[in-house]
Amino acid sequence: MINNNKILKIAIPSIVTNITVPLLGLIDVAIVGHLGSSAYIGAIAVGGLVFNIIYWVFAFLRMGTTGMASQAYGKRDLDESVRLLLRSAGTGLVISLILVALQYPILKVAFLLIKTTPEVQALASTYFHILIWGAPAVLGLYGFTGWYIGMQNSRFPMLIAIVQNVVNIVFSMCLVYLFHLKMEGVAIGTLIAQYAGLIIAVFLWVRFYKRLRRRIRIQGVWQRKAMLGFFAVNRDIFLRTICLVAVTMYFTSAGASQGNTVLAVNTLLMQFFILFSYFTDGFAYAGEALVGKYVGAKNRIALNKTIKELFAWGLGIALFFTCLYGFGEHFFIRFLTNEPEVIRVARDYSLWVCAIPLMSISAFVWDGVYIGATATRQMLLSMFLAAAVFFIAYISLRTAFGNHALWLAFILYLFSRGLFQTALAKSVLNKKCK
Numbered sequence: 001m002i003n004n005n006k007i008l009k010i011a012i013p014s015i016v017t018n019i020t021v022p023l024l025g026l027i028d029v030a031i032v033g034h035l036g037s038s039a040y041i042g043a044i045a046v047g048g049l050v051f052n053i054i055y056w057v058f059a060f061l062r063m064g065t066t067g068m069a070s071q072a073y074g075k076r077d078l079d080e081s082v083r084l085l086l087r088s089a090g091t092g093l094v095i096s097l098i099l100v101a102l103q104y105p106i107l108k109v110a111f112l113l114i115k116t117t118p119e120v121q122a123l124a125s126t127y128f129h130i131l132i133w134g135a136p137a138v139l140g141l142y143g144f145t146g147w148y149i150g151m152q153n154s155r156f157p158m159l160i161a162i163v164q165n166v167v168n169i170v171f172s173m174c175l176v177y178l179f180h181l182k183m184e185g186v187a188i189g190t191l192i193a194q195y196a197g198l199i200i201a202v203f204l205w206v207r208f209y210k211r212l213r214r215r216i217r218i219q220g221v222w223q224r225k226a227m228l229g230f231f232a233v234n235r236d237i238f239l240r241t242i243c244l245v246a247v248t249m250y251f252t253s254a255g256a257s258q259g260n261t262v263l264a265v266n267t268l269l270m271q272f273f274i275l276f277s278y279f280t281d282g283f284a285y286a287g288e289a290l291v292g293k294y295v296g297a298k299n300r301i302a303l304n305k306t307i308k309e310l311f312a313w314g315l316g317i318a319l320f321f322t323c324l325y326g327f328g329e330h331f332f333i334r335f336l337t338n339e340p341e342v343i344r345v346a347r348d349y350s351l352w353v354c355a356i357p358l359m360s361i362s363a364f365v366w367d368g369v370y371i372g373a374t375a376t377r378q379m380l381l382s383m384f385l386a387a388a389v390f391f392i393a394y395i396s397l398r399t400a401f402g403n404h405a406l407w408l409a410f411i412l413y414l415f416s417r418g419l420f421q422t423a424l425a426k427s428v429l430n431k432k433c434k
Contacts, residue, residue: 003302003309007286010149011313013158015282020161027168028186031176040183042116043123050110050128054099054135056245060237061092061142066288067374068233069150074296082215085147085205087222087230092139103132123183130187134194141194144201152289156204160197168193236376243380243387247413254394254406262403265346268333269407272353273360276321280364283313287368295373300433307369314365318357326354352407359411362418370421375428382420389416 028048032040065088072081099106107128111121141160148156172189175181181188206213255266287310294303325332333346363386370379390413397405 010154010286010289011282013154014285015279017158017161018278018281031172031186039119042120043127046114046116046124047127057241060234061088062146063237063371064234065143065146066150067292067371069147070289070292070372071296073151074293079215082212088143089140092143093136096135096139099135126183127187131191134191137194137198141198141201149285149289160200163200164193164197167196233374233376236380240380240383243383247387247390258403261341261345264342269353273356276357279317284364284368288372291369291372295432303433310365314361318361321357322354329353355411360414363414366421373432378424378428382417385420386413386417389413
């Protein structure tokens, strides 16, 4: 019971954070949606896509920091814990400055890949060139968020996400409707919110982790051996993310090649996967924090018990969402769209939607376990093999089954991720907790 309380103490705030974070983009869309031109919405969509890809690729700063910080916490090595925060935040700053310096070629490449009208391109460029200056705040916040979760504290990331959304709403609406800045106002409002999040993260650290301030020493932060270990973990997570992005982008592209209706259906049905991931990621974060803690402490009994309880919670969530989707899928689709053709075609894919929770839960839970154990090489291998399953399955079956082959390949990809991780788990845990 005590262990379940620890899991929920981390998982519930993480779920709230997961649900809250996407609101930053939705607020921008909602504001520009009332500016009188669809070009504004298109510009936000294009600009948002570019930033999503960039920040998704560098999300290793959050995940890698959580795993290593939780292990330092388990070892009671507070000096290393502080060094990890400085190392992660410093690395994020360097990467962000490179992104700012390369903003023009990055956007040029983006527009080669994403075809838009000249009006949308001009507005998206304005949005991008303002918001790219938020990269230091976003990547710096990745380090703080990962560190807080690693220190068994998911309440602070939740608070930061809530503050960001309040600041974004207030400043964006004021700049757009009072100062008539339109696209510039939306971008500046979001930029202010990003830095507000970083400032709150630093304030909370200074205020509530006073005892660690005396442990701040630059010496050892950039030590060669420590940096090699830091980048070894993050390199594997980075490459894993590339595989994940490749599958996601190919899924979208393959759907688009089958016509606007199929693209619309796939986009809507993918929201079911995203909604489910918001909840299961909360338990994955709990896994990252607690598994890392017990690996660091070499407590195999607590580690095994935690993993069993994480899977019990995961199975319960998966069964709940399977029933929810089974009985409420048509309601959700009608909530998302009123297009008769899209609704009609979407009904043909009900089976795949219902299969998502049970077929993917193992992958989500193991992701948290592997990150906490910093078993990133095995995590990368599992993702690579699962991505290969996806591409082989779809290419082999697409002629005969069309879009159903795409969804089957996606389900097999989710299932095989968990399957490969399960096969490697025993050797991983034996190695990490001996």
